[in-house]
Amino acid sequence: MQADKSMLTFPRRDCFRRGFGGLLAGVPAAFQLSSARSADTEQRAAKACIFIWLDGGPSHYETFDPKPDAPPEVRGQFEAIETCLPGVHFSQHLRRLATIADKFSVVRSIRHNQGNHGAGNHYMMTGAPPRIPVGCGAFVSFHPSIGSVVAHERETTEPLPRYFSMPSMSRSGGPNFLGAKYAPFVVADDPNNARFHVRDIALPEFVNTERFVSRQKIRSGVDRLPRLNNLAAGDPATTGDAFYEKSYELVTSVEAQKAFDVHAEPTEIRDRYGRNSFGQRALLARRLVEANVPFVTLYEGGWDHHRNIFPALNDRLPSFDNTIATLLEDLETRGLLETTMLIVLGEFGRTPKINTRAGRDHWSNAMSVLFAGGKSPSGQIIGATDRQGYAAVERVLSPENFVATIYQKLGIDPAKIFHTPQGRPTHLVSDPTPIRELMG
């Protein structure tokens, strides 16, 4: 049963032929990734999704659903501005998005019944309401997240992980019963940092090419544990080899490493996205999608404005508006928007009445969701809240409809049934009806 592991056979590939030396020496900045895209013969509307999660619940009033005619305690301090769509208004800080409102749709009528962060996160991130009451600070998981399901359904031999989450895993962004393999790959490091590198995928700084090669040589020399080569024997050493090989491939793959190299982008592009963590992460998300990653979550905290909402949003919204508009335009310019969904949302909207601390509280009766790309008809405002923004009243939609739309567009049947390790059949989405206006 001794496997024939003759010494020094691994690494089997010639690093230099694969351009590994070039990688560590620094690759020309203008390197284009389009060659990395494999021909995808399957007919589906979207191949990828960039999911921008504004944790805490952004106010619908101050973003996509202003109510200029409401009384001041509801209307708030911001003005409504015109968009390029006749009769459609956004709140004042979304200036760039207003000029390109024809490039995306806004759903104003998703509502649900989970008014705390833990539960709201879970509902919108998985399409399933939490099974038991959960608290506000909770990070709960009862059902696989959209990203994990996509990773599960879009497994490929490509080296890059299928599901990324930056800079941390979102609250209910885990795989639940699908298993650790489908957890998001978290990139915690800040791409706005000059020393940005991606944990575990980039070599440690002190390991140069020469040392890496030497390490591999030593490793293949000392690795002598006999393997059970019959797959049915279930030997974890054998599966470990497959994973090691895949890791090696990822570390040495020019395309994969290139995807992370936001610093290789022209300065002008980096500036347009915004020289801040969120802006540069959005840029990184675009690069990952270019490298065929199907699901990327940007998890942005700090939208829970219980107090002093207006100064906070005065600071935050302009750069947010800039980054999202840039990302949208950039995806379009590169021809990626056709196959890439861009979705921006939080777990709920915020209370109509401004509270005594000049903030707004949690409100799941109304929220706004930006939805673009993947051949979704754009320039639409789907559904409406009432005159004062208390609740979605026209074309009322559920988180299930929303999540089903994403699956459907990615070619994943939302009515599909998964089985937990205990064998319990579980509907991917209990109501698999997508939002037809977005289906195209």
Add this chain to the structure above:
Amino acid sequence: MPQTTRAYFLMLLLTSTWGFSTDITTQASESSGSFEIDVQPILTARGCNAGACHGKARGQNGFQLSLLGFDSDFDHAALTKHARGRRLFPADPEQSLLLLKASGRLPHGGGIRLPHDGPDYSLLKDWIANGAPRSIPDEPQLTNITVKPHQTTMKPSEQLPLSVTAFYSDGTSRNVAARSSFQSNEAAIVGVDPKGTMKAGTLPGEATIMVRYMSQIATCSVAIPVAEDVPAQLYADLPRNNVVDDLVWDKLQSLGLTPSEGIDDSKFMRRAYVDIIGRLPNPTEVREFLTDDHSQKRYTLVDSLLERPEYADHWANKWVDLLRPNPYRVGIKAVLNYDNWIRDSFRKNKPYDQFVRELLTAQGSTFRNGAVTLFRDRRSPEELTTLVSQLFLGVRLECARCHHHPFEKWGQTDFYSFAAYFSRVGRKGTGLSPPISGGEEIVMLAESGAVYHPISGDTMQPKPLFGTAAEVSADNDPRQALADWITEKKNPLFVQVMANRIWADLMGRGLVEPVDDLRATNPPSNAALLKTLGDHFRDENFNIKELIRLIATSYVYSLSSIANDNNVLDTLNYSRHYRRRLRAETLLDAVCDITAVPESFAGMPAGSRASQIWTHRTKSLFLDTFGRPDPNKDPPCERMEESTVTQALHLMNADGLNAKIISDDGWAVELANSNLSSDQIVEELYLAIYSRFPDSSERTLATDFFAQAGDKRKSFVEDLMWALINTPEFFLVD
């Protein structure tokens, strides 16, 4: 992948009973016109009431049936009364919605279930024409079913039909194979087709075929022995240290499997350290053990490991996965106390029955008695029922909360009768208020309290799942009677589920998998062994260490993981040892020990080990990567035992791990700066990482590398350490 198999098994059962759609050569002529005896079996056989269709909790398109037809009254009402009775039309039966849809004459999401010209169609038509009666005069009840054969052996690739007979209260019986469903728990060994024909695969092994007809379940167990003849003398000559060996050899003999060789002392030592105390031996310990020439040294080693302080943290670590909730939800102090109570129980080697009794009857303040936190965390009788039955009896009652268990005898009455034992758990003080939940809560016996049946609304009386338990009087805490019943010596499930857990921890696979799912349709791979282990555990007064000792000193425990030609495919019967990855905490502690650079954990004193962490919330990228339970999921948590690419990447490149390797305060640098020769350094590293001496070719190889490294002695030592850590001989227990 037992879980995958099981998932597949259930999937077929619950969703693809659609596979019955053709070729039911039914005995339509036998029809008595009864709803229960004739109509419902058709609905079940055709998949109408499957979990994916009308049997799911909300039904399908407004039409709901009870899951797999367990509730005849409900199903009859669904057909005849719900939706204003429009589903049946006795005046012109063929115009009934039921038949129009099922035969595909009106659009039906589930497709054609009842061909228009088939016998099932006419049976239903006749029943409707007859006024769709709920029952017929003197209707007999289905009492049980039998399957033949019940137990058999087959040859590879052989086929064998099963026959299923249903027996009724009036003494009649019928052949119901055509309307039964069949599933194999090991389809690769013995598959079964929808008509009930078993088909042996090409591999030796065992499988159980489950047969279900209406609410009745029967099983057929099949063994496929290895084709070659193994002489009986081979088994007679095998070493036998204790009863474990006898029972494993018996099993192997019955299957014609031959065991692997025994392992050498270094492998035994590494295995015992990892399994019993969750750490690797250090070089000094390895040297001492390997040079000790005492003949009983393996026994002595096991005994001494059981007395090591690391024992308690290692074994408590398994139980905190099962019990310890998220402090964000339950509060830091309550969780910390709970964690302490669990660890303390293992430190004292508290008899397992006492551990469970203390837990189930805990009362007082969450600030004073850690065990009380169970009742702070699980607040309803239903939640407690699910947890307690699964953990301590290996009975998954969760299904029966909402519907009859699909492969078991448990129904809602069983579930809520059990739940009634928790009907008088009283609480005062501050309840949950996440994300802090810092308040103190007192658990005590409430004056009153009741659990109601969700359908009938009846007040449930406490009743055990089987056997008898002490009556509960008004002055007594019902939990006391429950704890007594669960832990009583004649309860086989209580000891077997724990014995199975411990066996799985030491042997790499449970006799039953999942380890806490004991039922007739999921039989142990070696029933005699499970029974003996449970009995032994009980007879030794529920002494956990004693059970570990029995298993670890068996000869079977010391079998090699390397297969021979005969047993490479055996993944169930312990003819060889099954390799596993070190669990997350063991692995991180090993890395810290090897590099001599400890990890610092938030909220833990300096020098704490990963196995001592009091909550999975403590940040650690390493532990997350290696699959410790997600703190956001409810316990009992699935720990991710499998390997992933991210784990390989982490060992390869993680900043934290690499920083430890090259740390100026670390062991690699210390070795490099020492006066040790290159050969001595190689030896030290092999002892620390592989728990063995390098052989001569390994010494030559490594010292050659050393020579090539020239003045880069330090970086070579670091790289050799890195390389050893990145091989399976390190991260697996072999």
